[in-house]
Amino acid sequence: MRYMATYDLMETFRNTNQWLGASALSFASYPVFSWVPNPALQWMSAWGQVTERTFERMVAKPDWGIRTFTCEDGKDHLVNIDTVVERAFGNLVHFNVSGREEQPRKILLVAPMSGHYATLLRSTVKSLLVNCEVYITDWHNARDIPVSEGKFDVEDYTLYLVDFMKHLGPDTHVIAVCQPAPLTLAATAYLAEEEPAAQPRSLTLIGGPIDPDATPTDVTDFGNRVTMGQLEELMIQRVGFKYKGVGRLVYPGLLQLSSFMSMNADRHSKAFSDQIMRVVRGEASDHDAHNRFYDEYLAVMDMTAEFYLSTVERIFKNCEIAKNEFTVKGKKVDIGKITTVAVKTVEGANDDISAPGQCIAALRLCTGLPDSKKASHLEPGAGHYGIFAGKSWRDNIRPLVLDFIDANSGDPVKSAKSAKPKVVADNTKTTAAS
Structure with missing residues (x-):
């Protein structure tokens, strides 16, 4: 149950930040405040708008947008x-x-x-x-797949491609x-x-890792440094009660996103602070460069635990393909x-x-x-x-x-x-x- 609890804790944190953003935007947008313009309220409204959108996109599958x-x-x-x-x-x-x-x-x-x-x-x-x-292969979010559908690892992935x-x-x-x-x-x-x-x-x-050891990178170095036991203990959780895949072991998308963001934390932090100021100045739009990029970048999906672990072990550690x-x-x-x-x-x-x-x-x-x-x-x-x-x-x-x-x-x-x-x-x- 502790893995379900940590999965739901991450979702609670995301949901709370989305709510805080929406609340700040609503509060700072009251018409009465326009009687006495205040830069602090303008900044609060902009912060709320960017924050709500950011945390909302993390659980929304993007549309193809090709009509x-x-x-x-x-x-x-x-x-x-x-x-x-x-x-x-x-x-x-x-x-x-x-x-x-x-x-x-x-x-x-x-x-x-x-x-x-x-x-x-x-x-x-x-x-x-x-x-x-x-x-195109349109892979599903593991959190939405019931446990009754069984496992999905690198061999199953390969057989899917064979069938396609x-x-x-x-x-x-x-x-x-x-x-x-x-x-x-x-x-x-x-x-x-x-x-x-x-x-x-x-x-x-x-750009595929056919032979990860041919030219080592931070990604391959990470795979070689950690043990499979460490990966399973630190990265794998059970889907919480909110989704159809409740109880399925996954590598959560939110956990993956935190890893992505931490690799370039300064750049992402500056991008969001700059976007807040653009909203304050009225220069931002729903489909500006920042939103187009982050609407896609922040939308993450869970991977089945067996797929993630077998990829690391068989493709990167054991180099079975290579x-x-x-x-x-x-x-x-x-x-x-x-x-x-x-x-x-x-x-x-x-x-x-x-x-x-x-x-x-x-x-x-x-x-x-x-x-x-x-x-x-x-x-x-x-x-x-x-x-x-x-x-x-x-x-x-x-x-x-x-x-x-x-x-x-x-x-x-x-x-x-x-x-x-x-x-x-x-x-x-x-x-x-x-």
Whole structure:
């Protein structure tokens, strides 16, 4: 019960701060106070507005906010977000542009399950929606999943991806962003051995920890410093009585958020104090840069305890993917079995989460894949976020990824037989060159 109590204590703290913000805003906004303007009341109102919004967003799943899309015909078409596969721990959804012809590129975007919702990739989806049929993994908040649905660990995650790929068919191109990169690689290898006809055409891995030890970062150092017992004792709690998942062991989103914020506490503190002063001066708006960023950043979700712990132990500590020793249901998944799926890795030179060297390790593991179907790209000056959603993604990486997809859109078996090594310009290169 102490874990339920601590979970509910965190929720109580969040709820109290939301209430304090709302109360301060309401109190300082009484019309009678306008008779004698007081800067202190203006500041209280601004503090209340920012505080209420901040703590309210922590338990709200953000909306995709993609309602219409302007196509080549110059008309705005509605975008319907359709669920095509519904599962307990995550759905496969399709961004269906009404009235538009089906696009030749079918892309499965694998979103991270690392504290934030799939909406973190909103700008990535928008950029691909221009000329692609976009599908994405929409993972559920563990606190809303009843205990009766059972466990969900890295093996279950991998099998979910296998099912999603099988559903979409072999003409799919998969793009995995950050955390799911090693498990997406494993899911592709699983299909290569179990059901080769269902393999995707190409696989693009963006900033993922395929080999965390290749280039250590603060994230990998933390994983190596603490023991699994310490993690379980300090990070894992039981969902409280307020949610459907009551009693489920989770790594709470609020606890994750406190870790995120503490890494750059001074920067976040200044951002909120500056926002309060902008509200005081009347310069803030509902969708200004601060609110757009923090509405998404503060929206966190719980992860199942078994998924978090198995990720740390098997992916980071034991490096099962990096050593090609990963197993699913007791059977080894041999990454060397990938022989026809073209694989590309993308890294940011300034990525401090998945540093350069961690993701490109995937190409070394694909021993059965010819060099002509391997490629890598190192984006100069780009950090972790920029390689999938920032300017670097829009201007440089997205065109390269789409070119890679187009070059590998034919029948993979025929392409593998007739492929010839190709020279790739700039810093996109084959494994042999790297």
